[in-house]
Amino acid sequence: MTNNKSKTLRGLLLGAGFIAIAAFIFTGCPSQQRMLDTGDAAQKVYVAPGEHDEYYGFFSGGYSGQLSVWGLPSARLLRVIPVFSQDPETAYGYSEETKPLFETSYGFIPWDDSHHPHISQTNGDADGRWIFINANNTPRIARIDLTTFQTREILEIPNTGGNHASSFVTSNTEYVIGGTRFSIPYEEDLDVPIDSYSDAFRGALSFIAVDQQTGRMNLDFQIVVPPYNYDLGRAGKGPSSDWVFFTTYNTEEAHTMLEINASRNDKDFIAAVNWRKAAQLVRDGYGTTMPGEYYHNYYSGKQGYAVNDVKNGVTVLDTREIDEDFIYYLPTPKSPHGVDIDPTGEFIVGGGKLATVIPVHSFSRMLEAIENGNIIDRIDGIPVLDYDSTIIGEVENPGLGPLHTEFDGQGYAYTSVYISSEIVKWSLETFEVVDRIDAYYSIGHLLITAGDNVNPEPRYMVGLTKTAKDRYLPTGPKQNHPAQLYDISGGRMQLLKDFPTIGEPHYAQAIRADKIVNQVAQIYEMEENDHPHAIRRITENRVERDGNVVRIFMGSTRSHFRPDNIEGIRVGDTVYIHLTNFEQEWDVVHGIAIKGANNTELLVAPGETKTIKWEPVRTGIYPFYCTAFCSALHQEMQGYIRVSAADSDVALSWKTGTN
């Protein structure tokens, strides 16, 4: 074992040395940037004014908690969708409608670290219905509707630490997966010594079922697994579409100084999970119910307030207690990060981030190995398959720190390589590197247009890098993260563009625009407005008092509010302003801002109703106005609210019209 280890270490050092020399040679050569002749590159990313891009790109925001939407290949920013973040622009996370989305079993958490957006799929291809994205820190998964580009649902995942291996969908969006990056005691709120790690800590793999009509998520079951770090996941495709795959690291079960202690083993595992069999076991009653409080937050209607559905208890499959095999461990070199499945569903590519090769497992060989019983060990009941029986290739000389792989459907794979800061293209036939190109700098994930589909479109590739350094005009010690757009339609990769992004994009996906364009809503239909505090006709505007709760039912249309003069509000009141925008014209938005409001302003889309909560603390006259430049008479779109002393007897009154 020790001998083996030192051999690997020597190999690693040798490899590192080689790469260092190679990197030195390459960086000495400026042509490695291999930009298309400037004019050609410019032409390829030029989308004329008024014309549309070919692709929507959805980039996670990482620690910004957002999802940014880009047009590709122009790299124009189209929209930033707040998901796990409050947004002063749209009042997302501030308005009464959206605040419940952030409720968790730990209270109101209006931020998170969102990593892996994944578009819903039909038959293994992205279909553009919804996009899911995970929260890494307080484990959650959000669903964004791609007709309105709004976050519609957030599901908390219990008994999990760090939901990083998420939110990847299966071929027909049967499940969205989640996984424990930081194993913790599975039992809820268990107070144990940290060094009881190996005994008391467990990992959990989560399977969230998706309603095909509404998109509504439901935590169907969890699988309790040995206390490793479950890093990334992917669903199989085609023949492997009943399986999902998770990488693991820290099979050493370290709980301190992981950079050293979790990097000792030659091999960690890729966990191959037969989800269809697992789901069947659950249906057949093999599961047990474990306590676990979690919040399920969603809109029950088209509009209105998000509701908090507090759940308790989750169905669990424990590999230690079930005789059936439905998970297999595939030994994989050195703390693999990504696990990516090629479009045919046959190749399972590990991103052995500390390995000197890219290991490629074969799905069909894996099935044979299971059939033939090539099992070298069992860990908590989970069979460990023989490495040689599942591996089909090792890509030599991939650079240092391979992380993630995408595929072009033409027999090539593209792997991002962090330490040597490059993308390597290699053949799925020969497992040899055929091309490599620099990334600026330190690349994490990469995307290929429709890359994680059974039918990728080999047009563009985007590398999402971690540091900008000197790439753009400097903006201080902390700069935006870059992305590079490459042309992969020819034989060699060519750099087209380098642009700063929002937050820290981890994974991103690109879908052909025509799969989404025609479903995008231009307005909320007033006739379908089911908000409980909407007014149906603008003449229904009114103010109601119930104790010290005052509700202002307000309407807006170009260019006035109804009502726009309100009296009889008192210090100590809790005032809810329910603003309905009566416009039914695309992009004609009205807002409202009130002096001294310590919560938010509102921006209300056509046909939408939103609510601001306001607790005035001083008497006086409070102007309010429309924050959206809605019309030629936008500056006239204003009003006044009179706030009187707590004991005043000013009658409640409201009006709009003649002076």
Next chain:
Amino acid sequence: MALAALMLVALYYMPFWTISMSAPQYPGGIGMYIHIDDVTGHNRHDLQNINILNHYIGMAEIHKEDFPEFEIMPWVIGFMIGFGILAAVFGSYKLVITWLVLMVILGIGGLIDFYLWGYDYGHNLSPDAPIKVPGMSYQPPLIGCKQLLNINACSWPYTGSIFIGLSMLFAGASAWYGKTKKR
């Protein structure tokens, strides 16, 4: 002749006139269709949006209920269909000619009515209008295109009118045929 009369049935199912408007903010255009019994938008909410735009210059809102024509016209067209069928049944040349003359009178009457409405709609402006351009009125064109401030408005016959035209053509043909046959 019966065919000519029945052609008019189409008017119950499709608009016979359209007013379309274009402006920089309306890349997809905005406009309305006039039916014998209704006025509708080119798109679902166009009428509301036209009314919103027009209130800035003091024009009255367009509501179906304000047009007595929409009550009368279906009956008038119904009468013409019945009259036409009668003319066909009797095979009377005189009745066909009378029918044609009535149609022409109705057409001219309709255009005059449309012009008068347009005149009133474009000139009878609210004194409270936020935007007042001295000397400016907003009468839509009777037929053809006209620039009104930022909006280019075009007024043209629409599909239903094709059937009116065909109907009159058939009636004319049947009259001509009847006359030559007599001779």
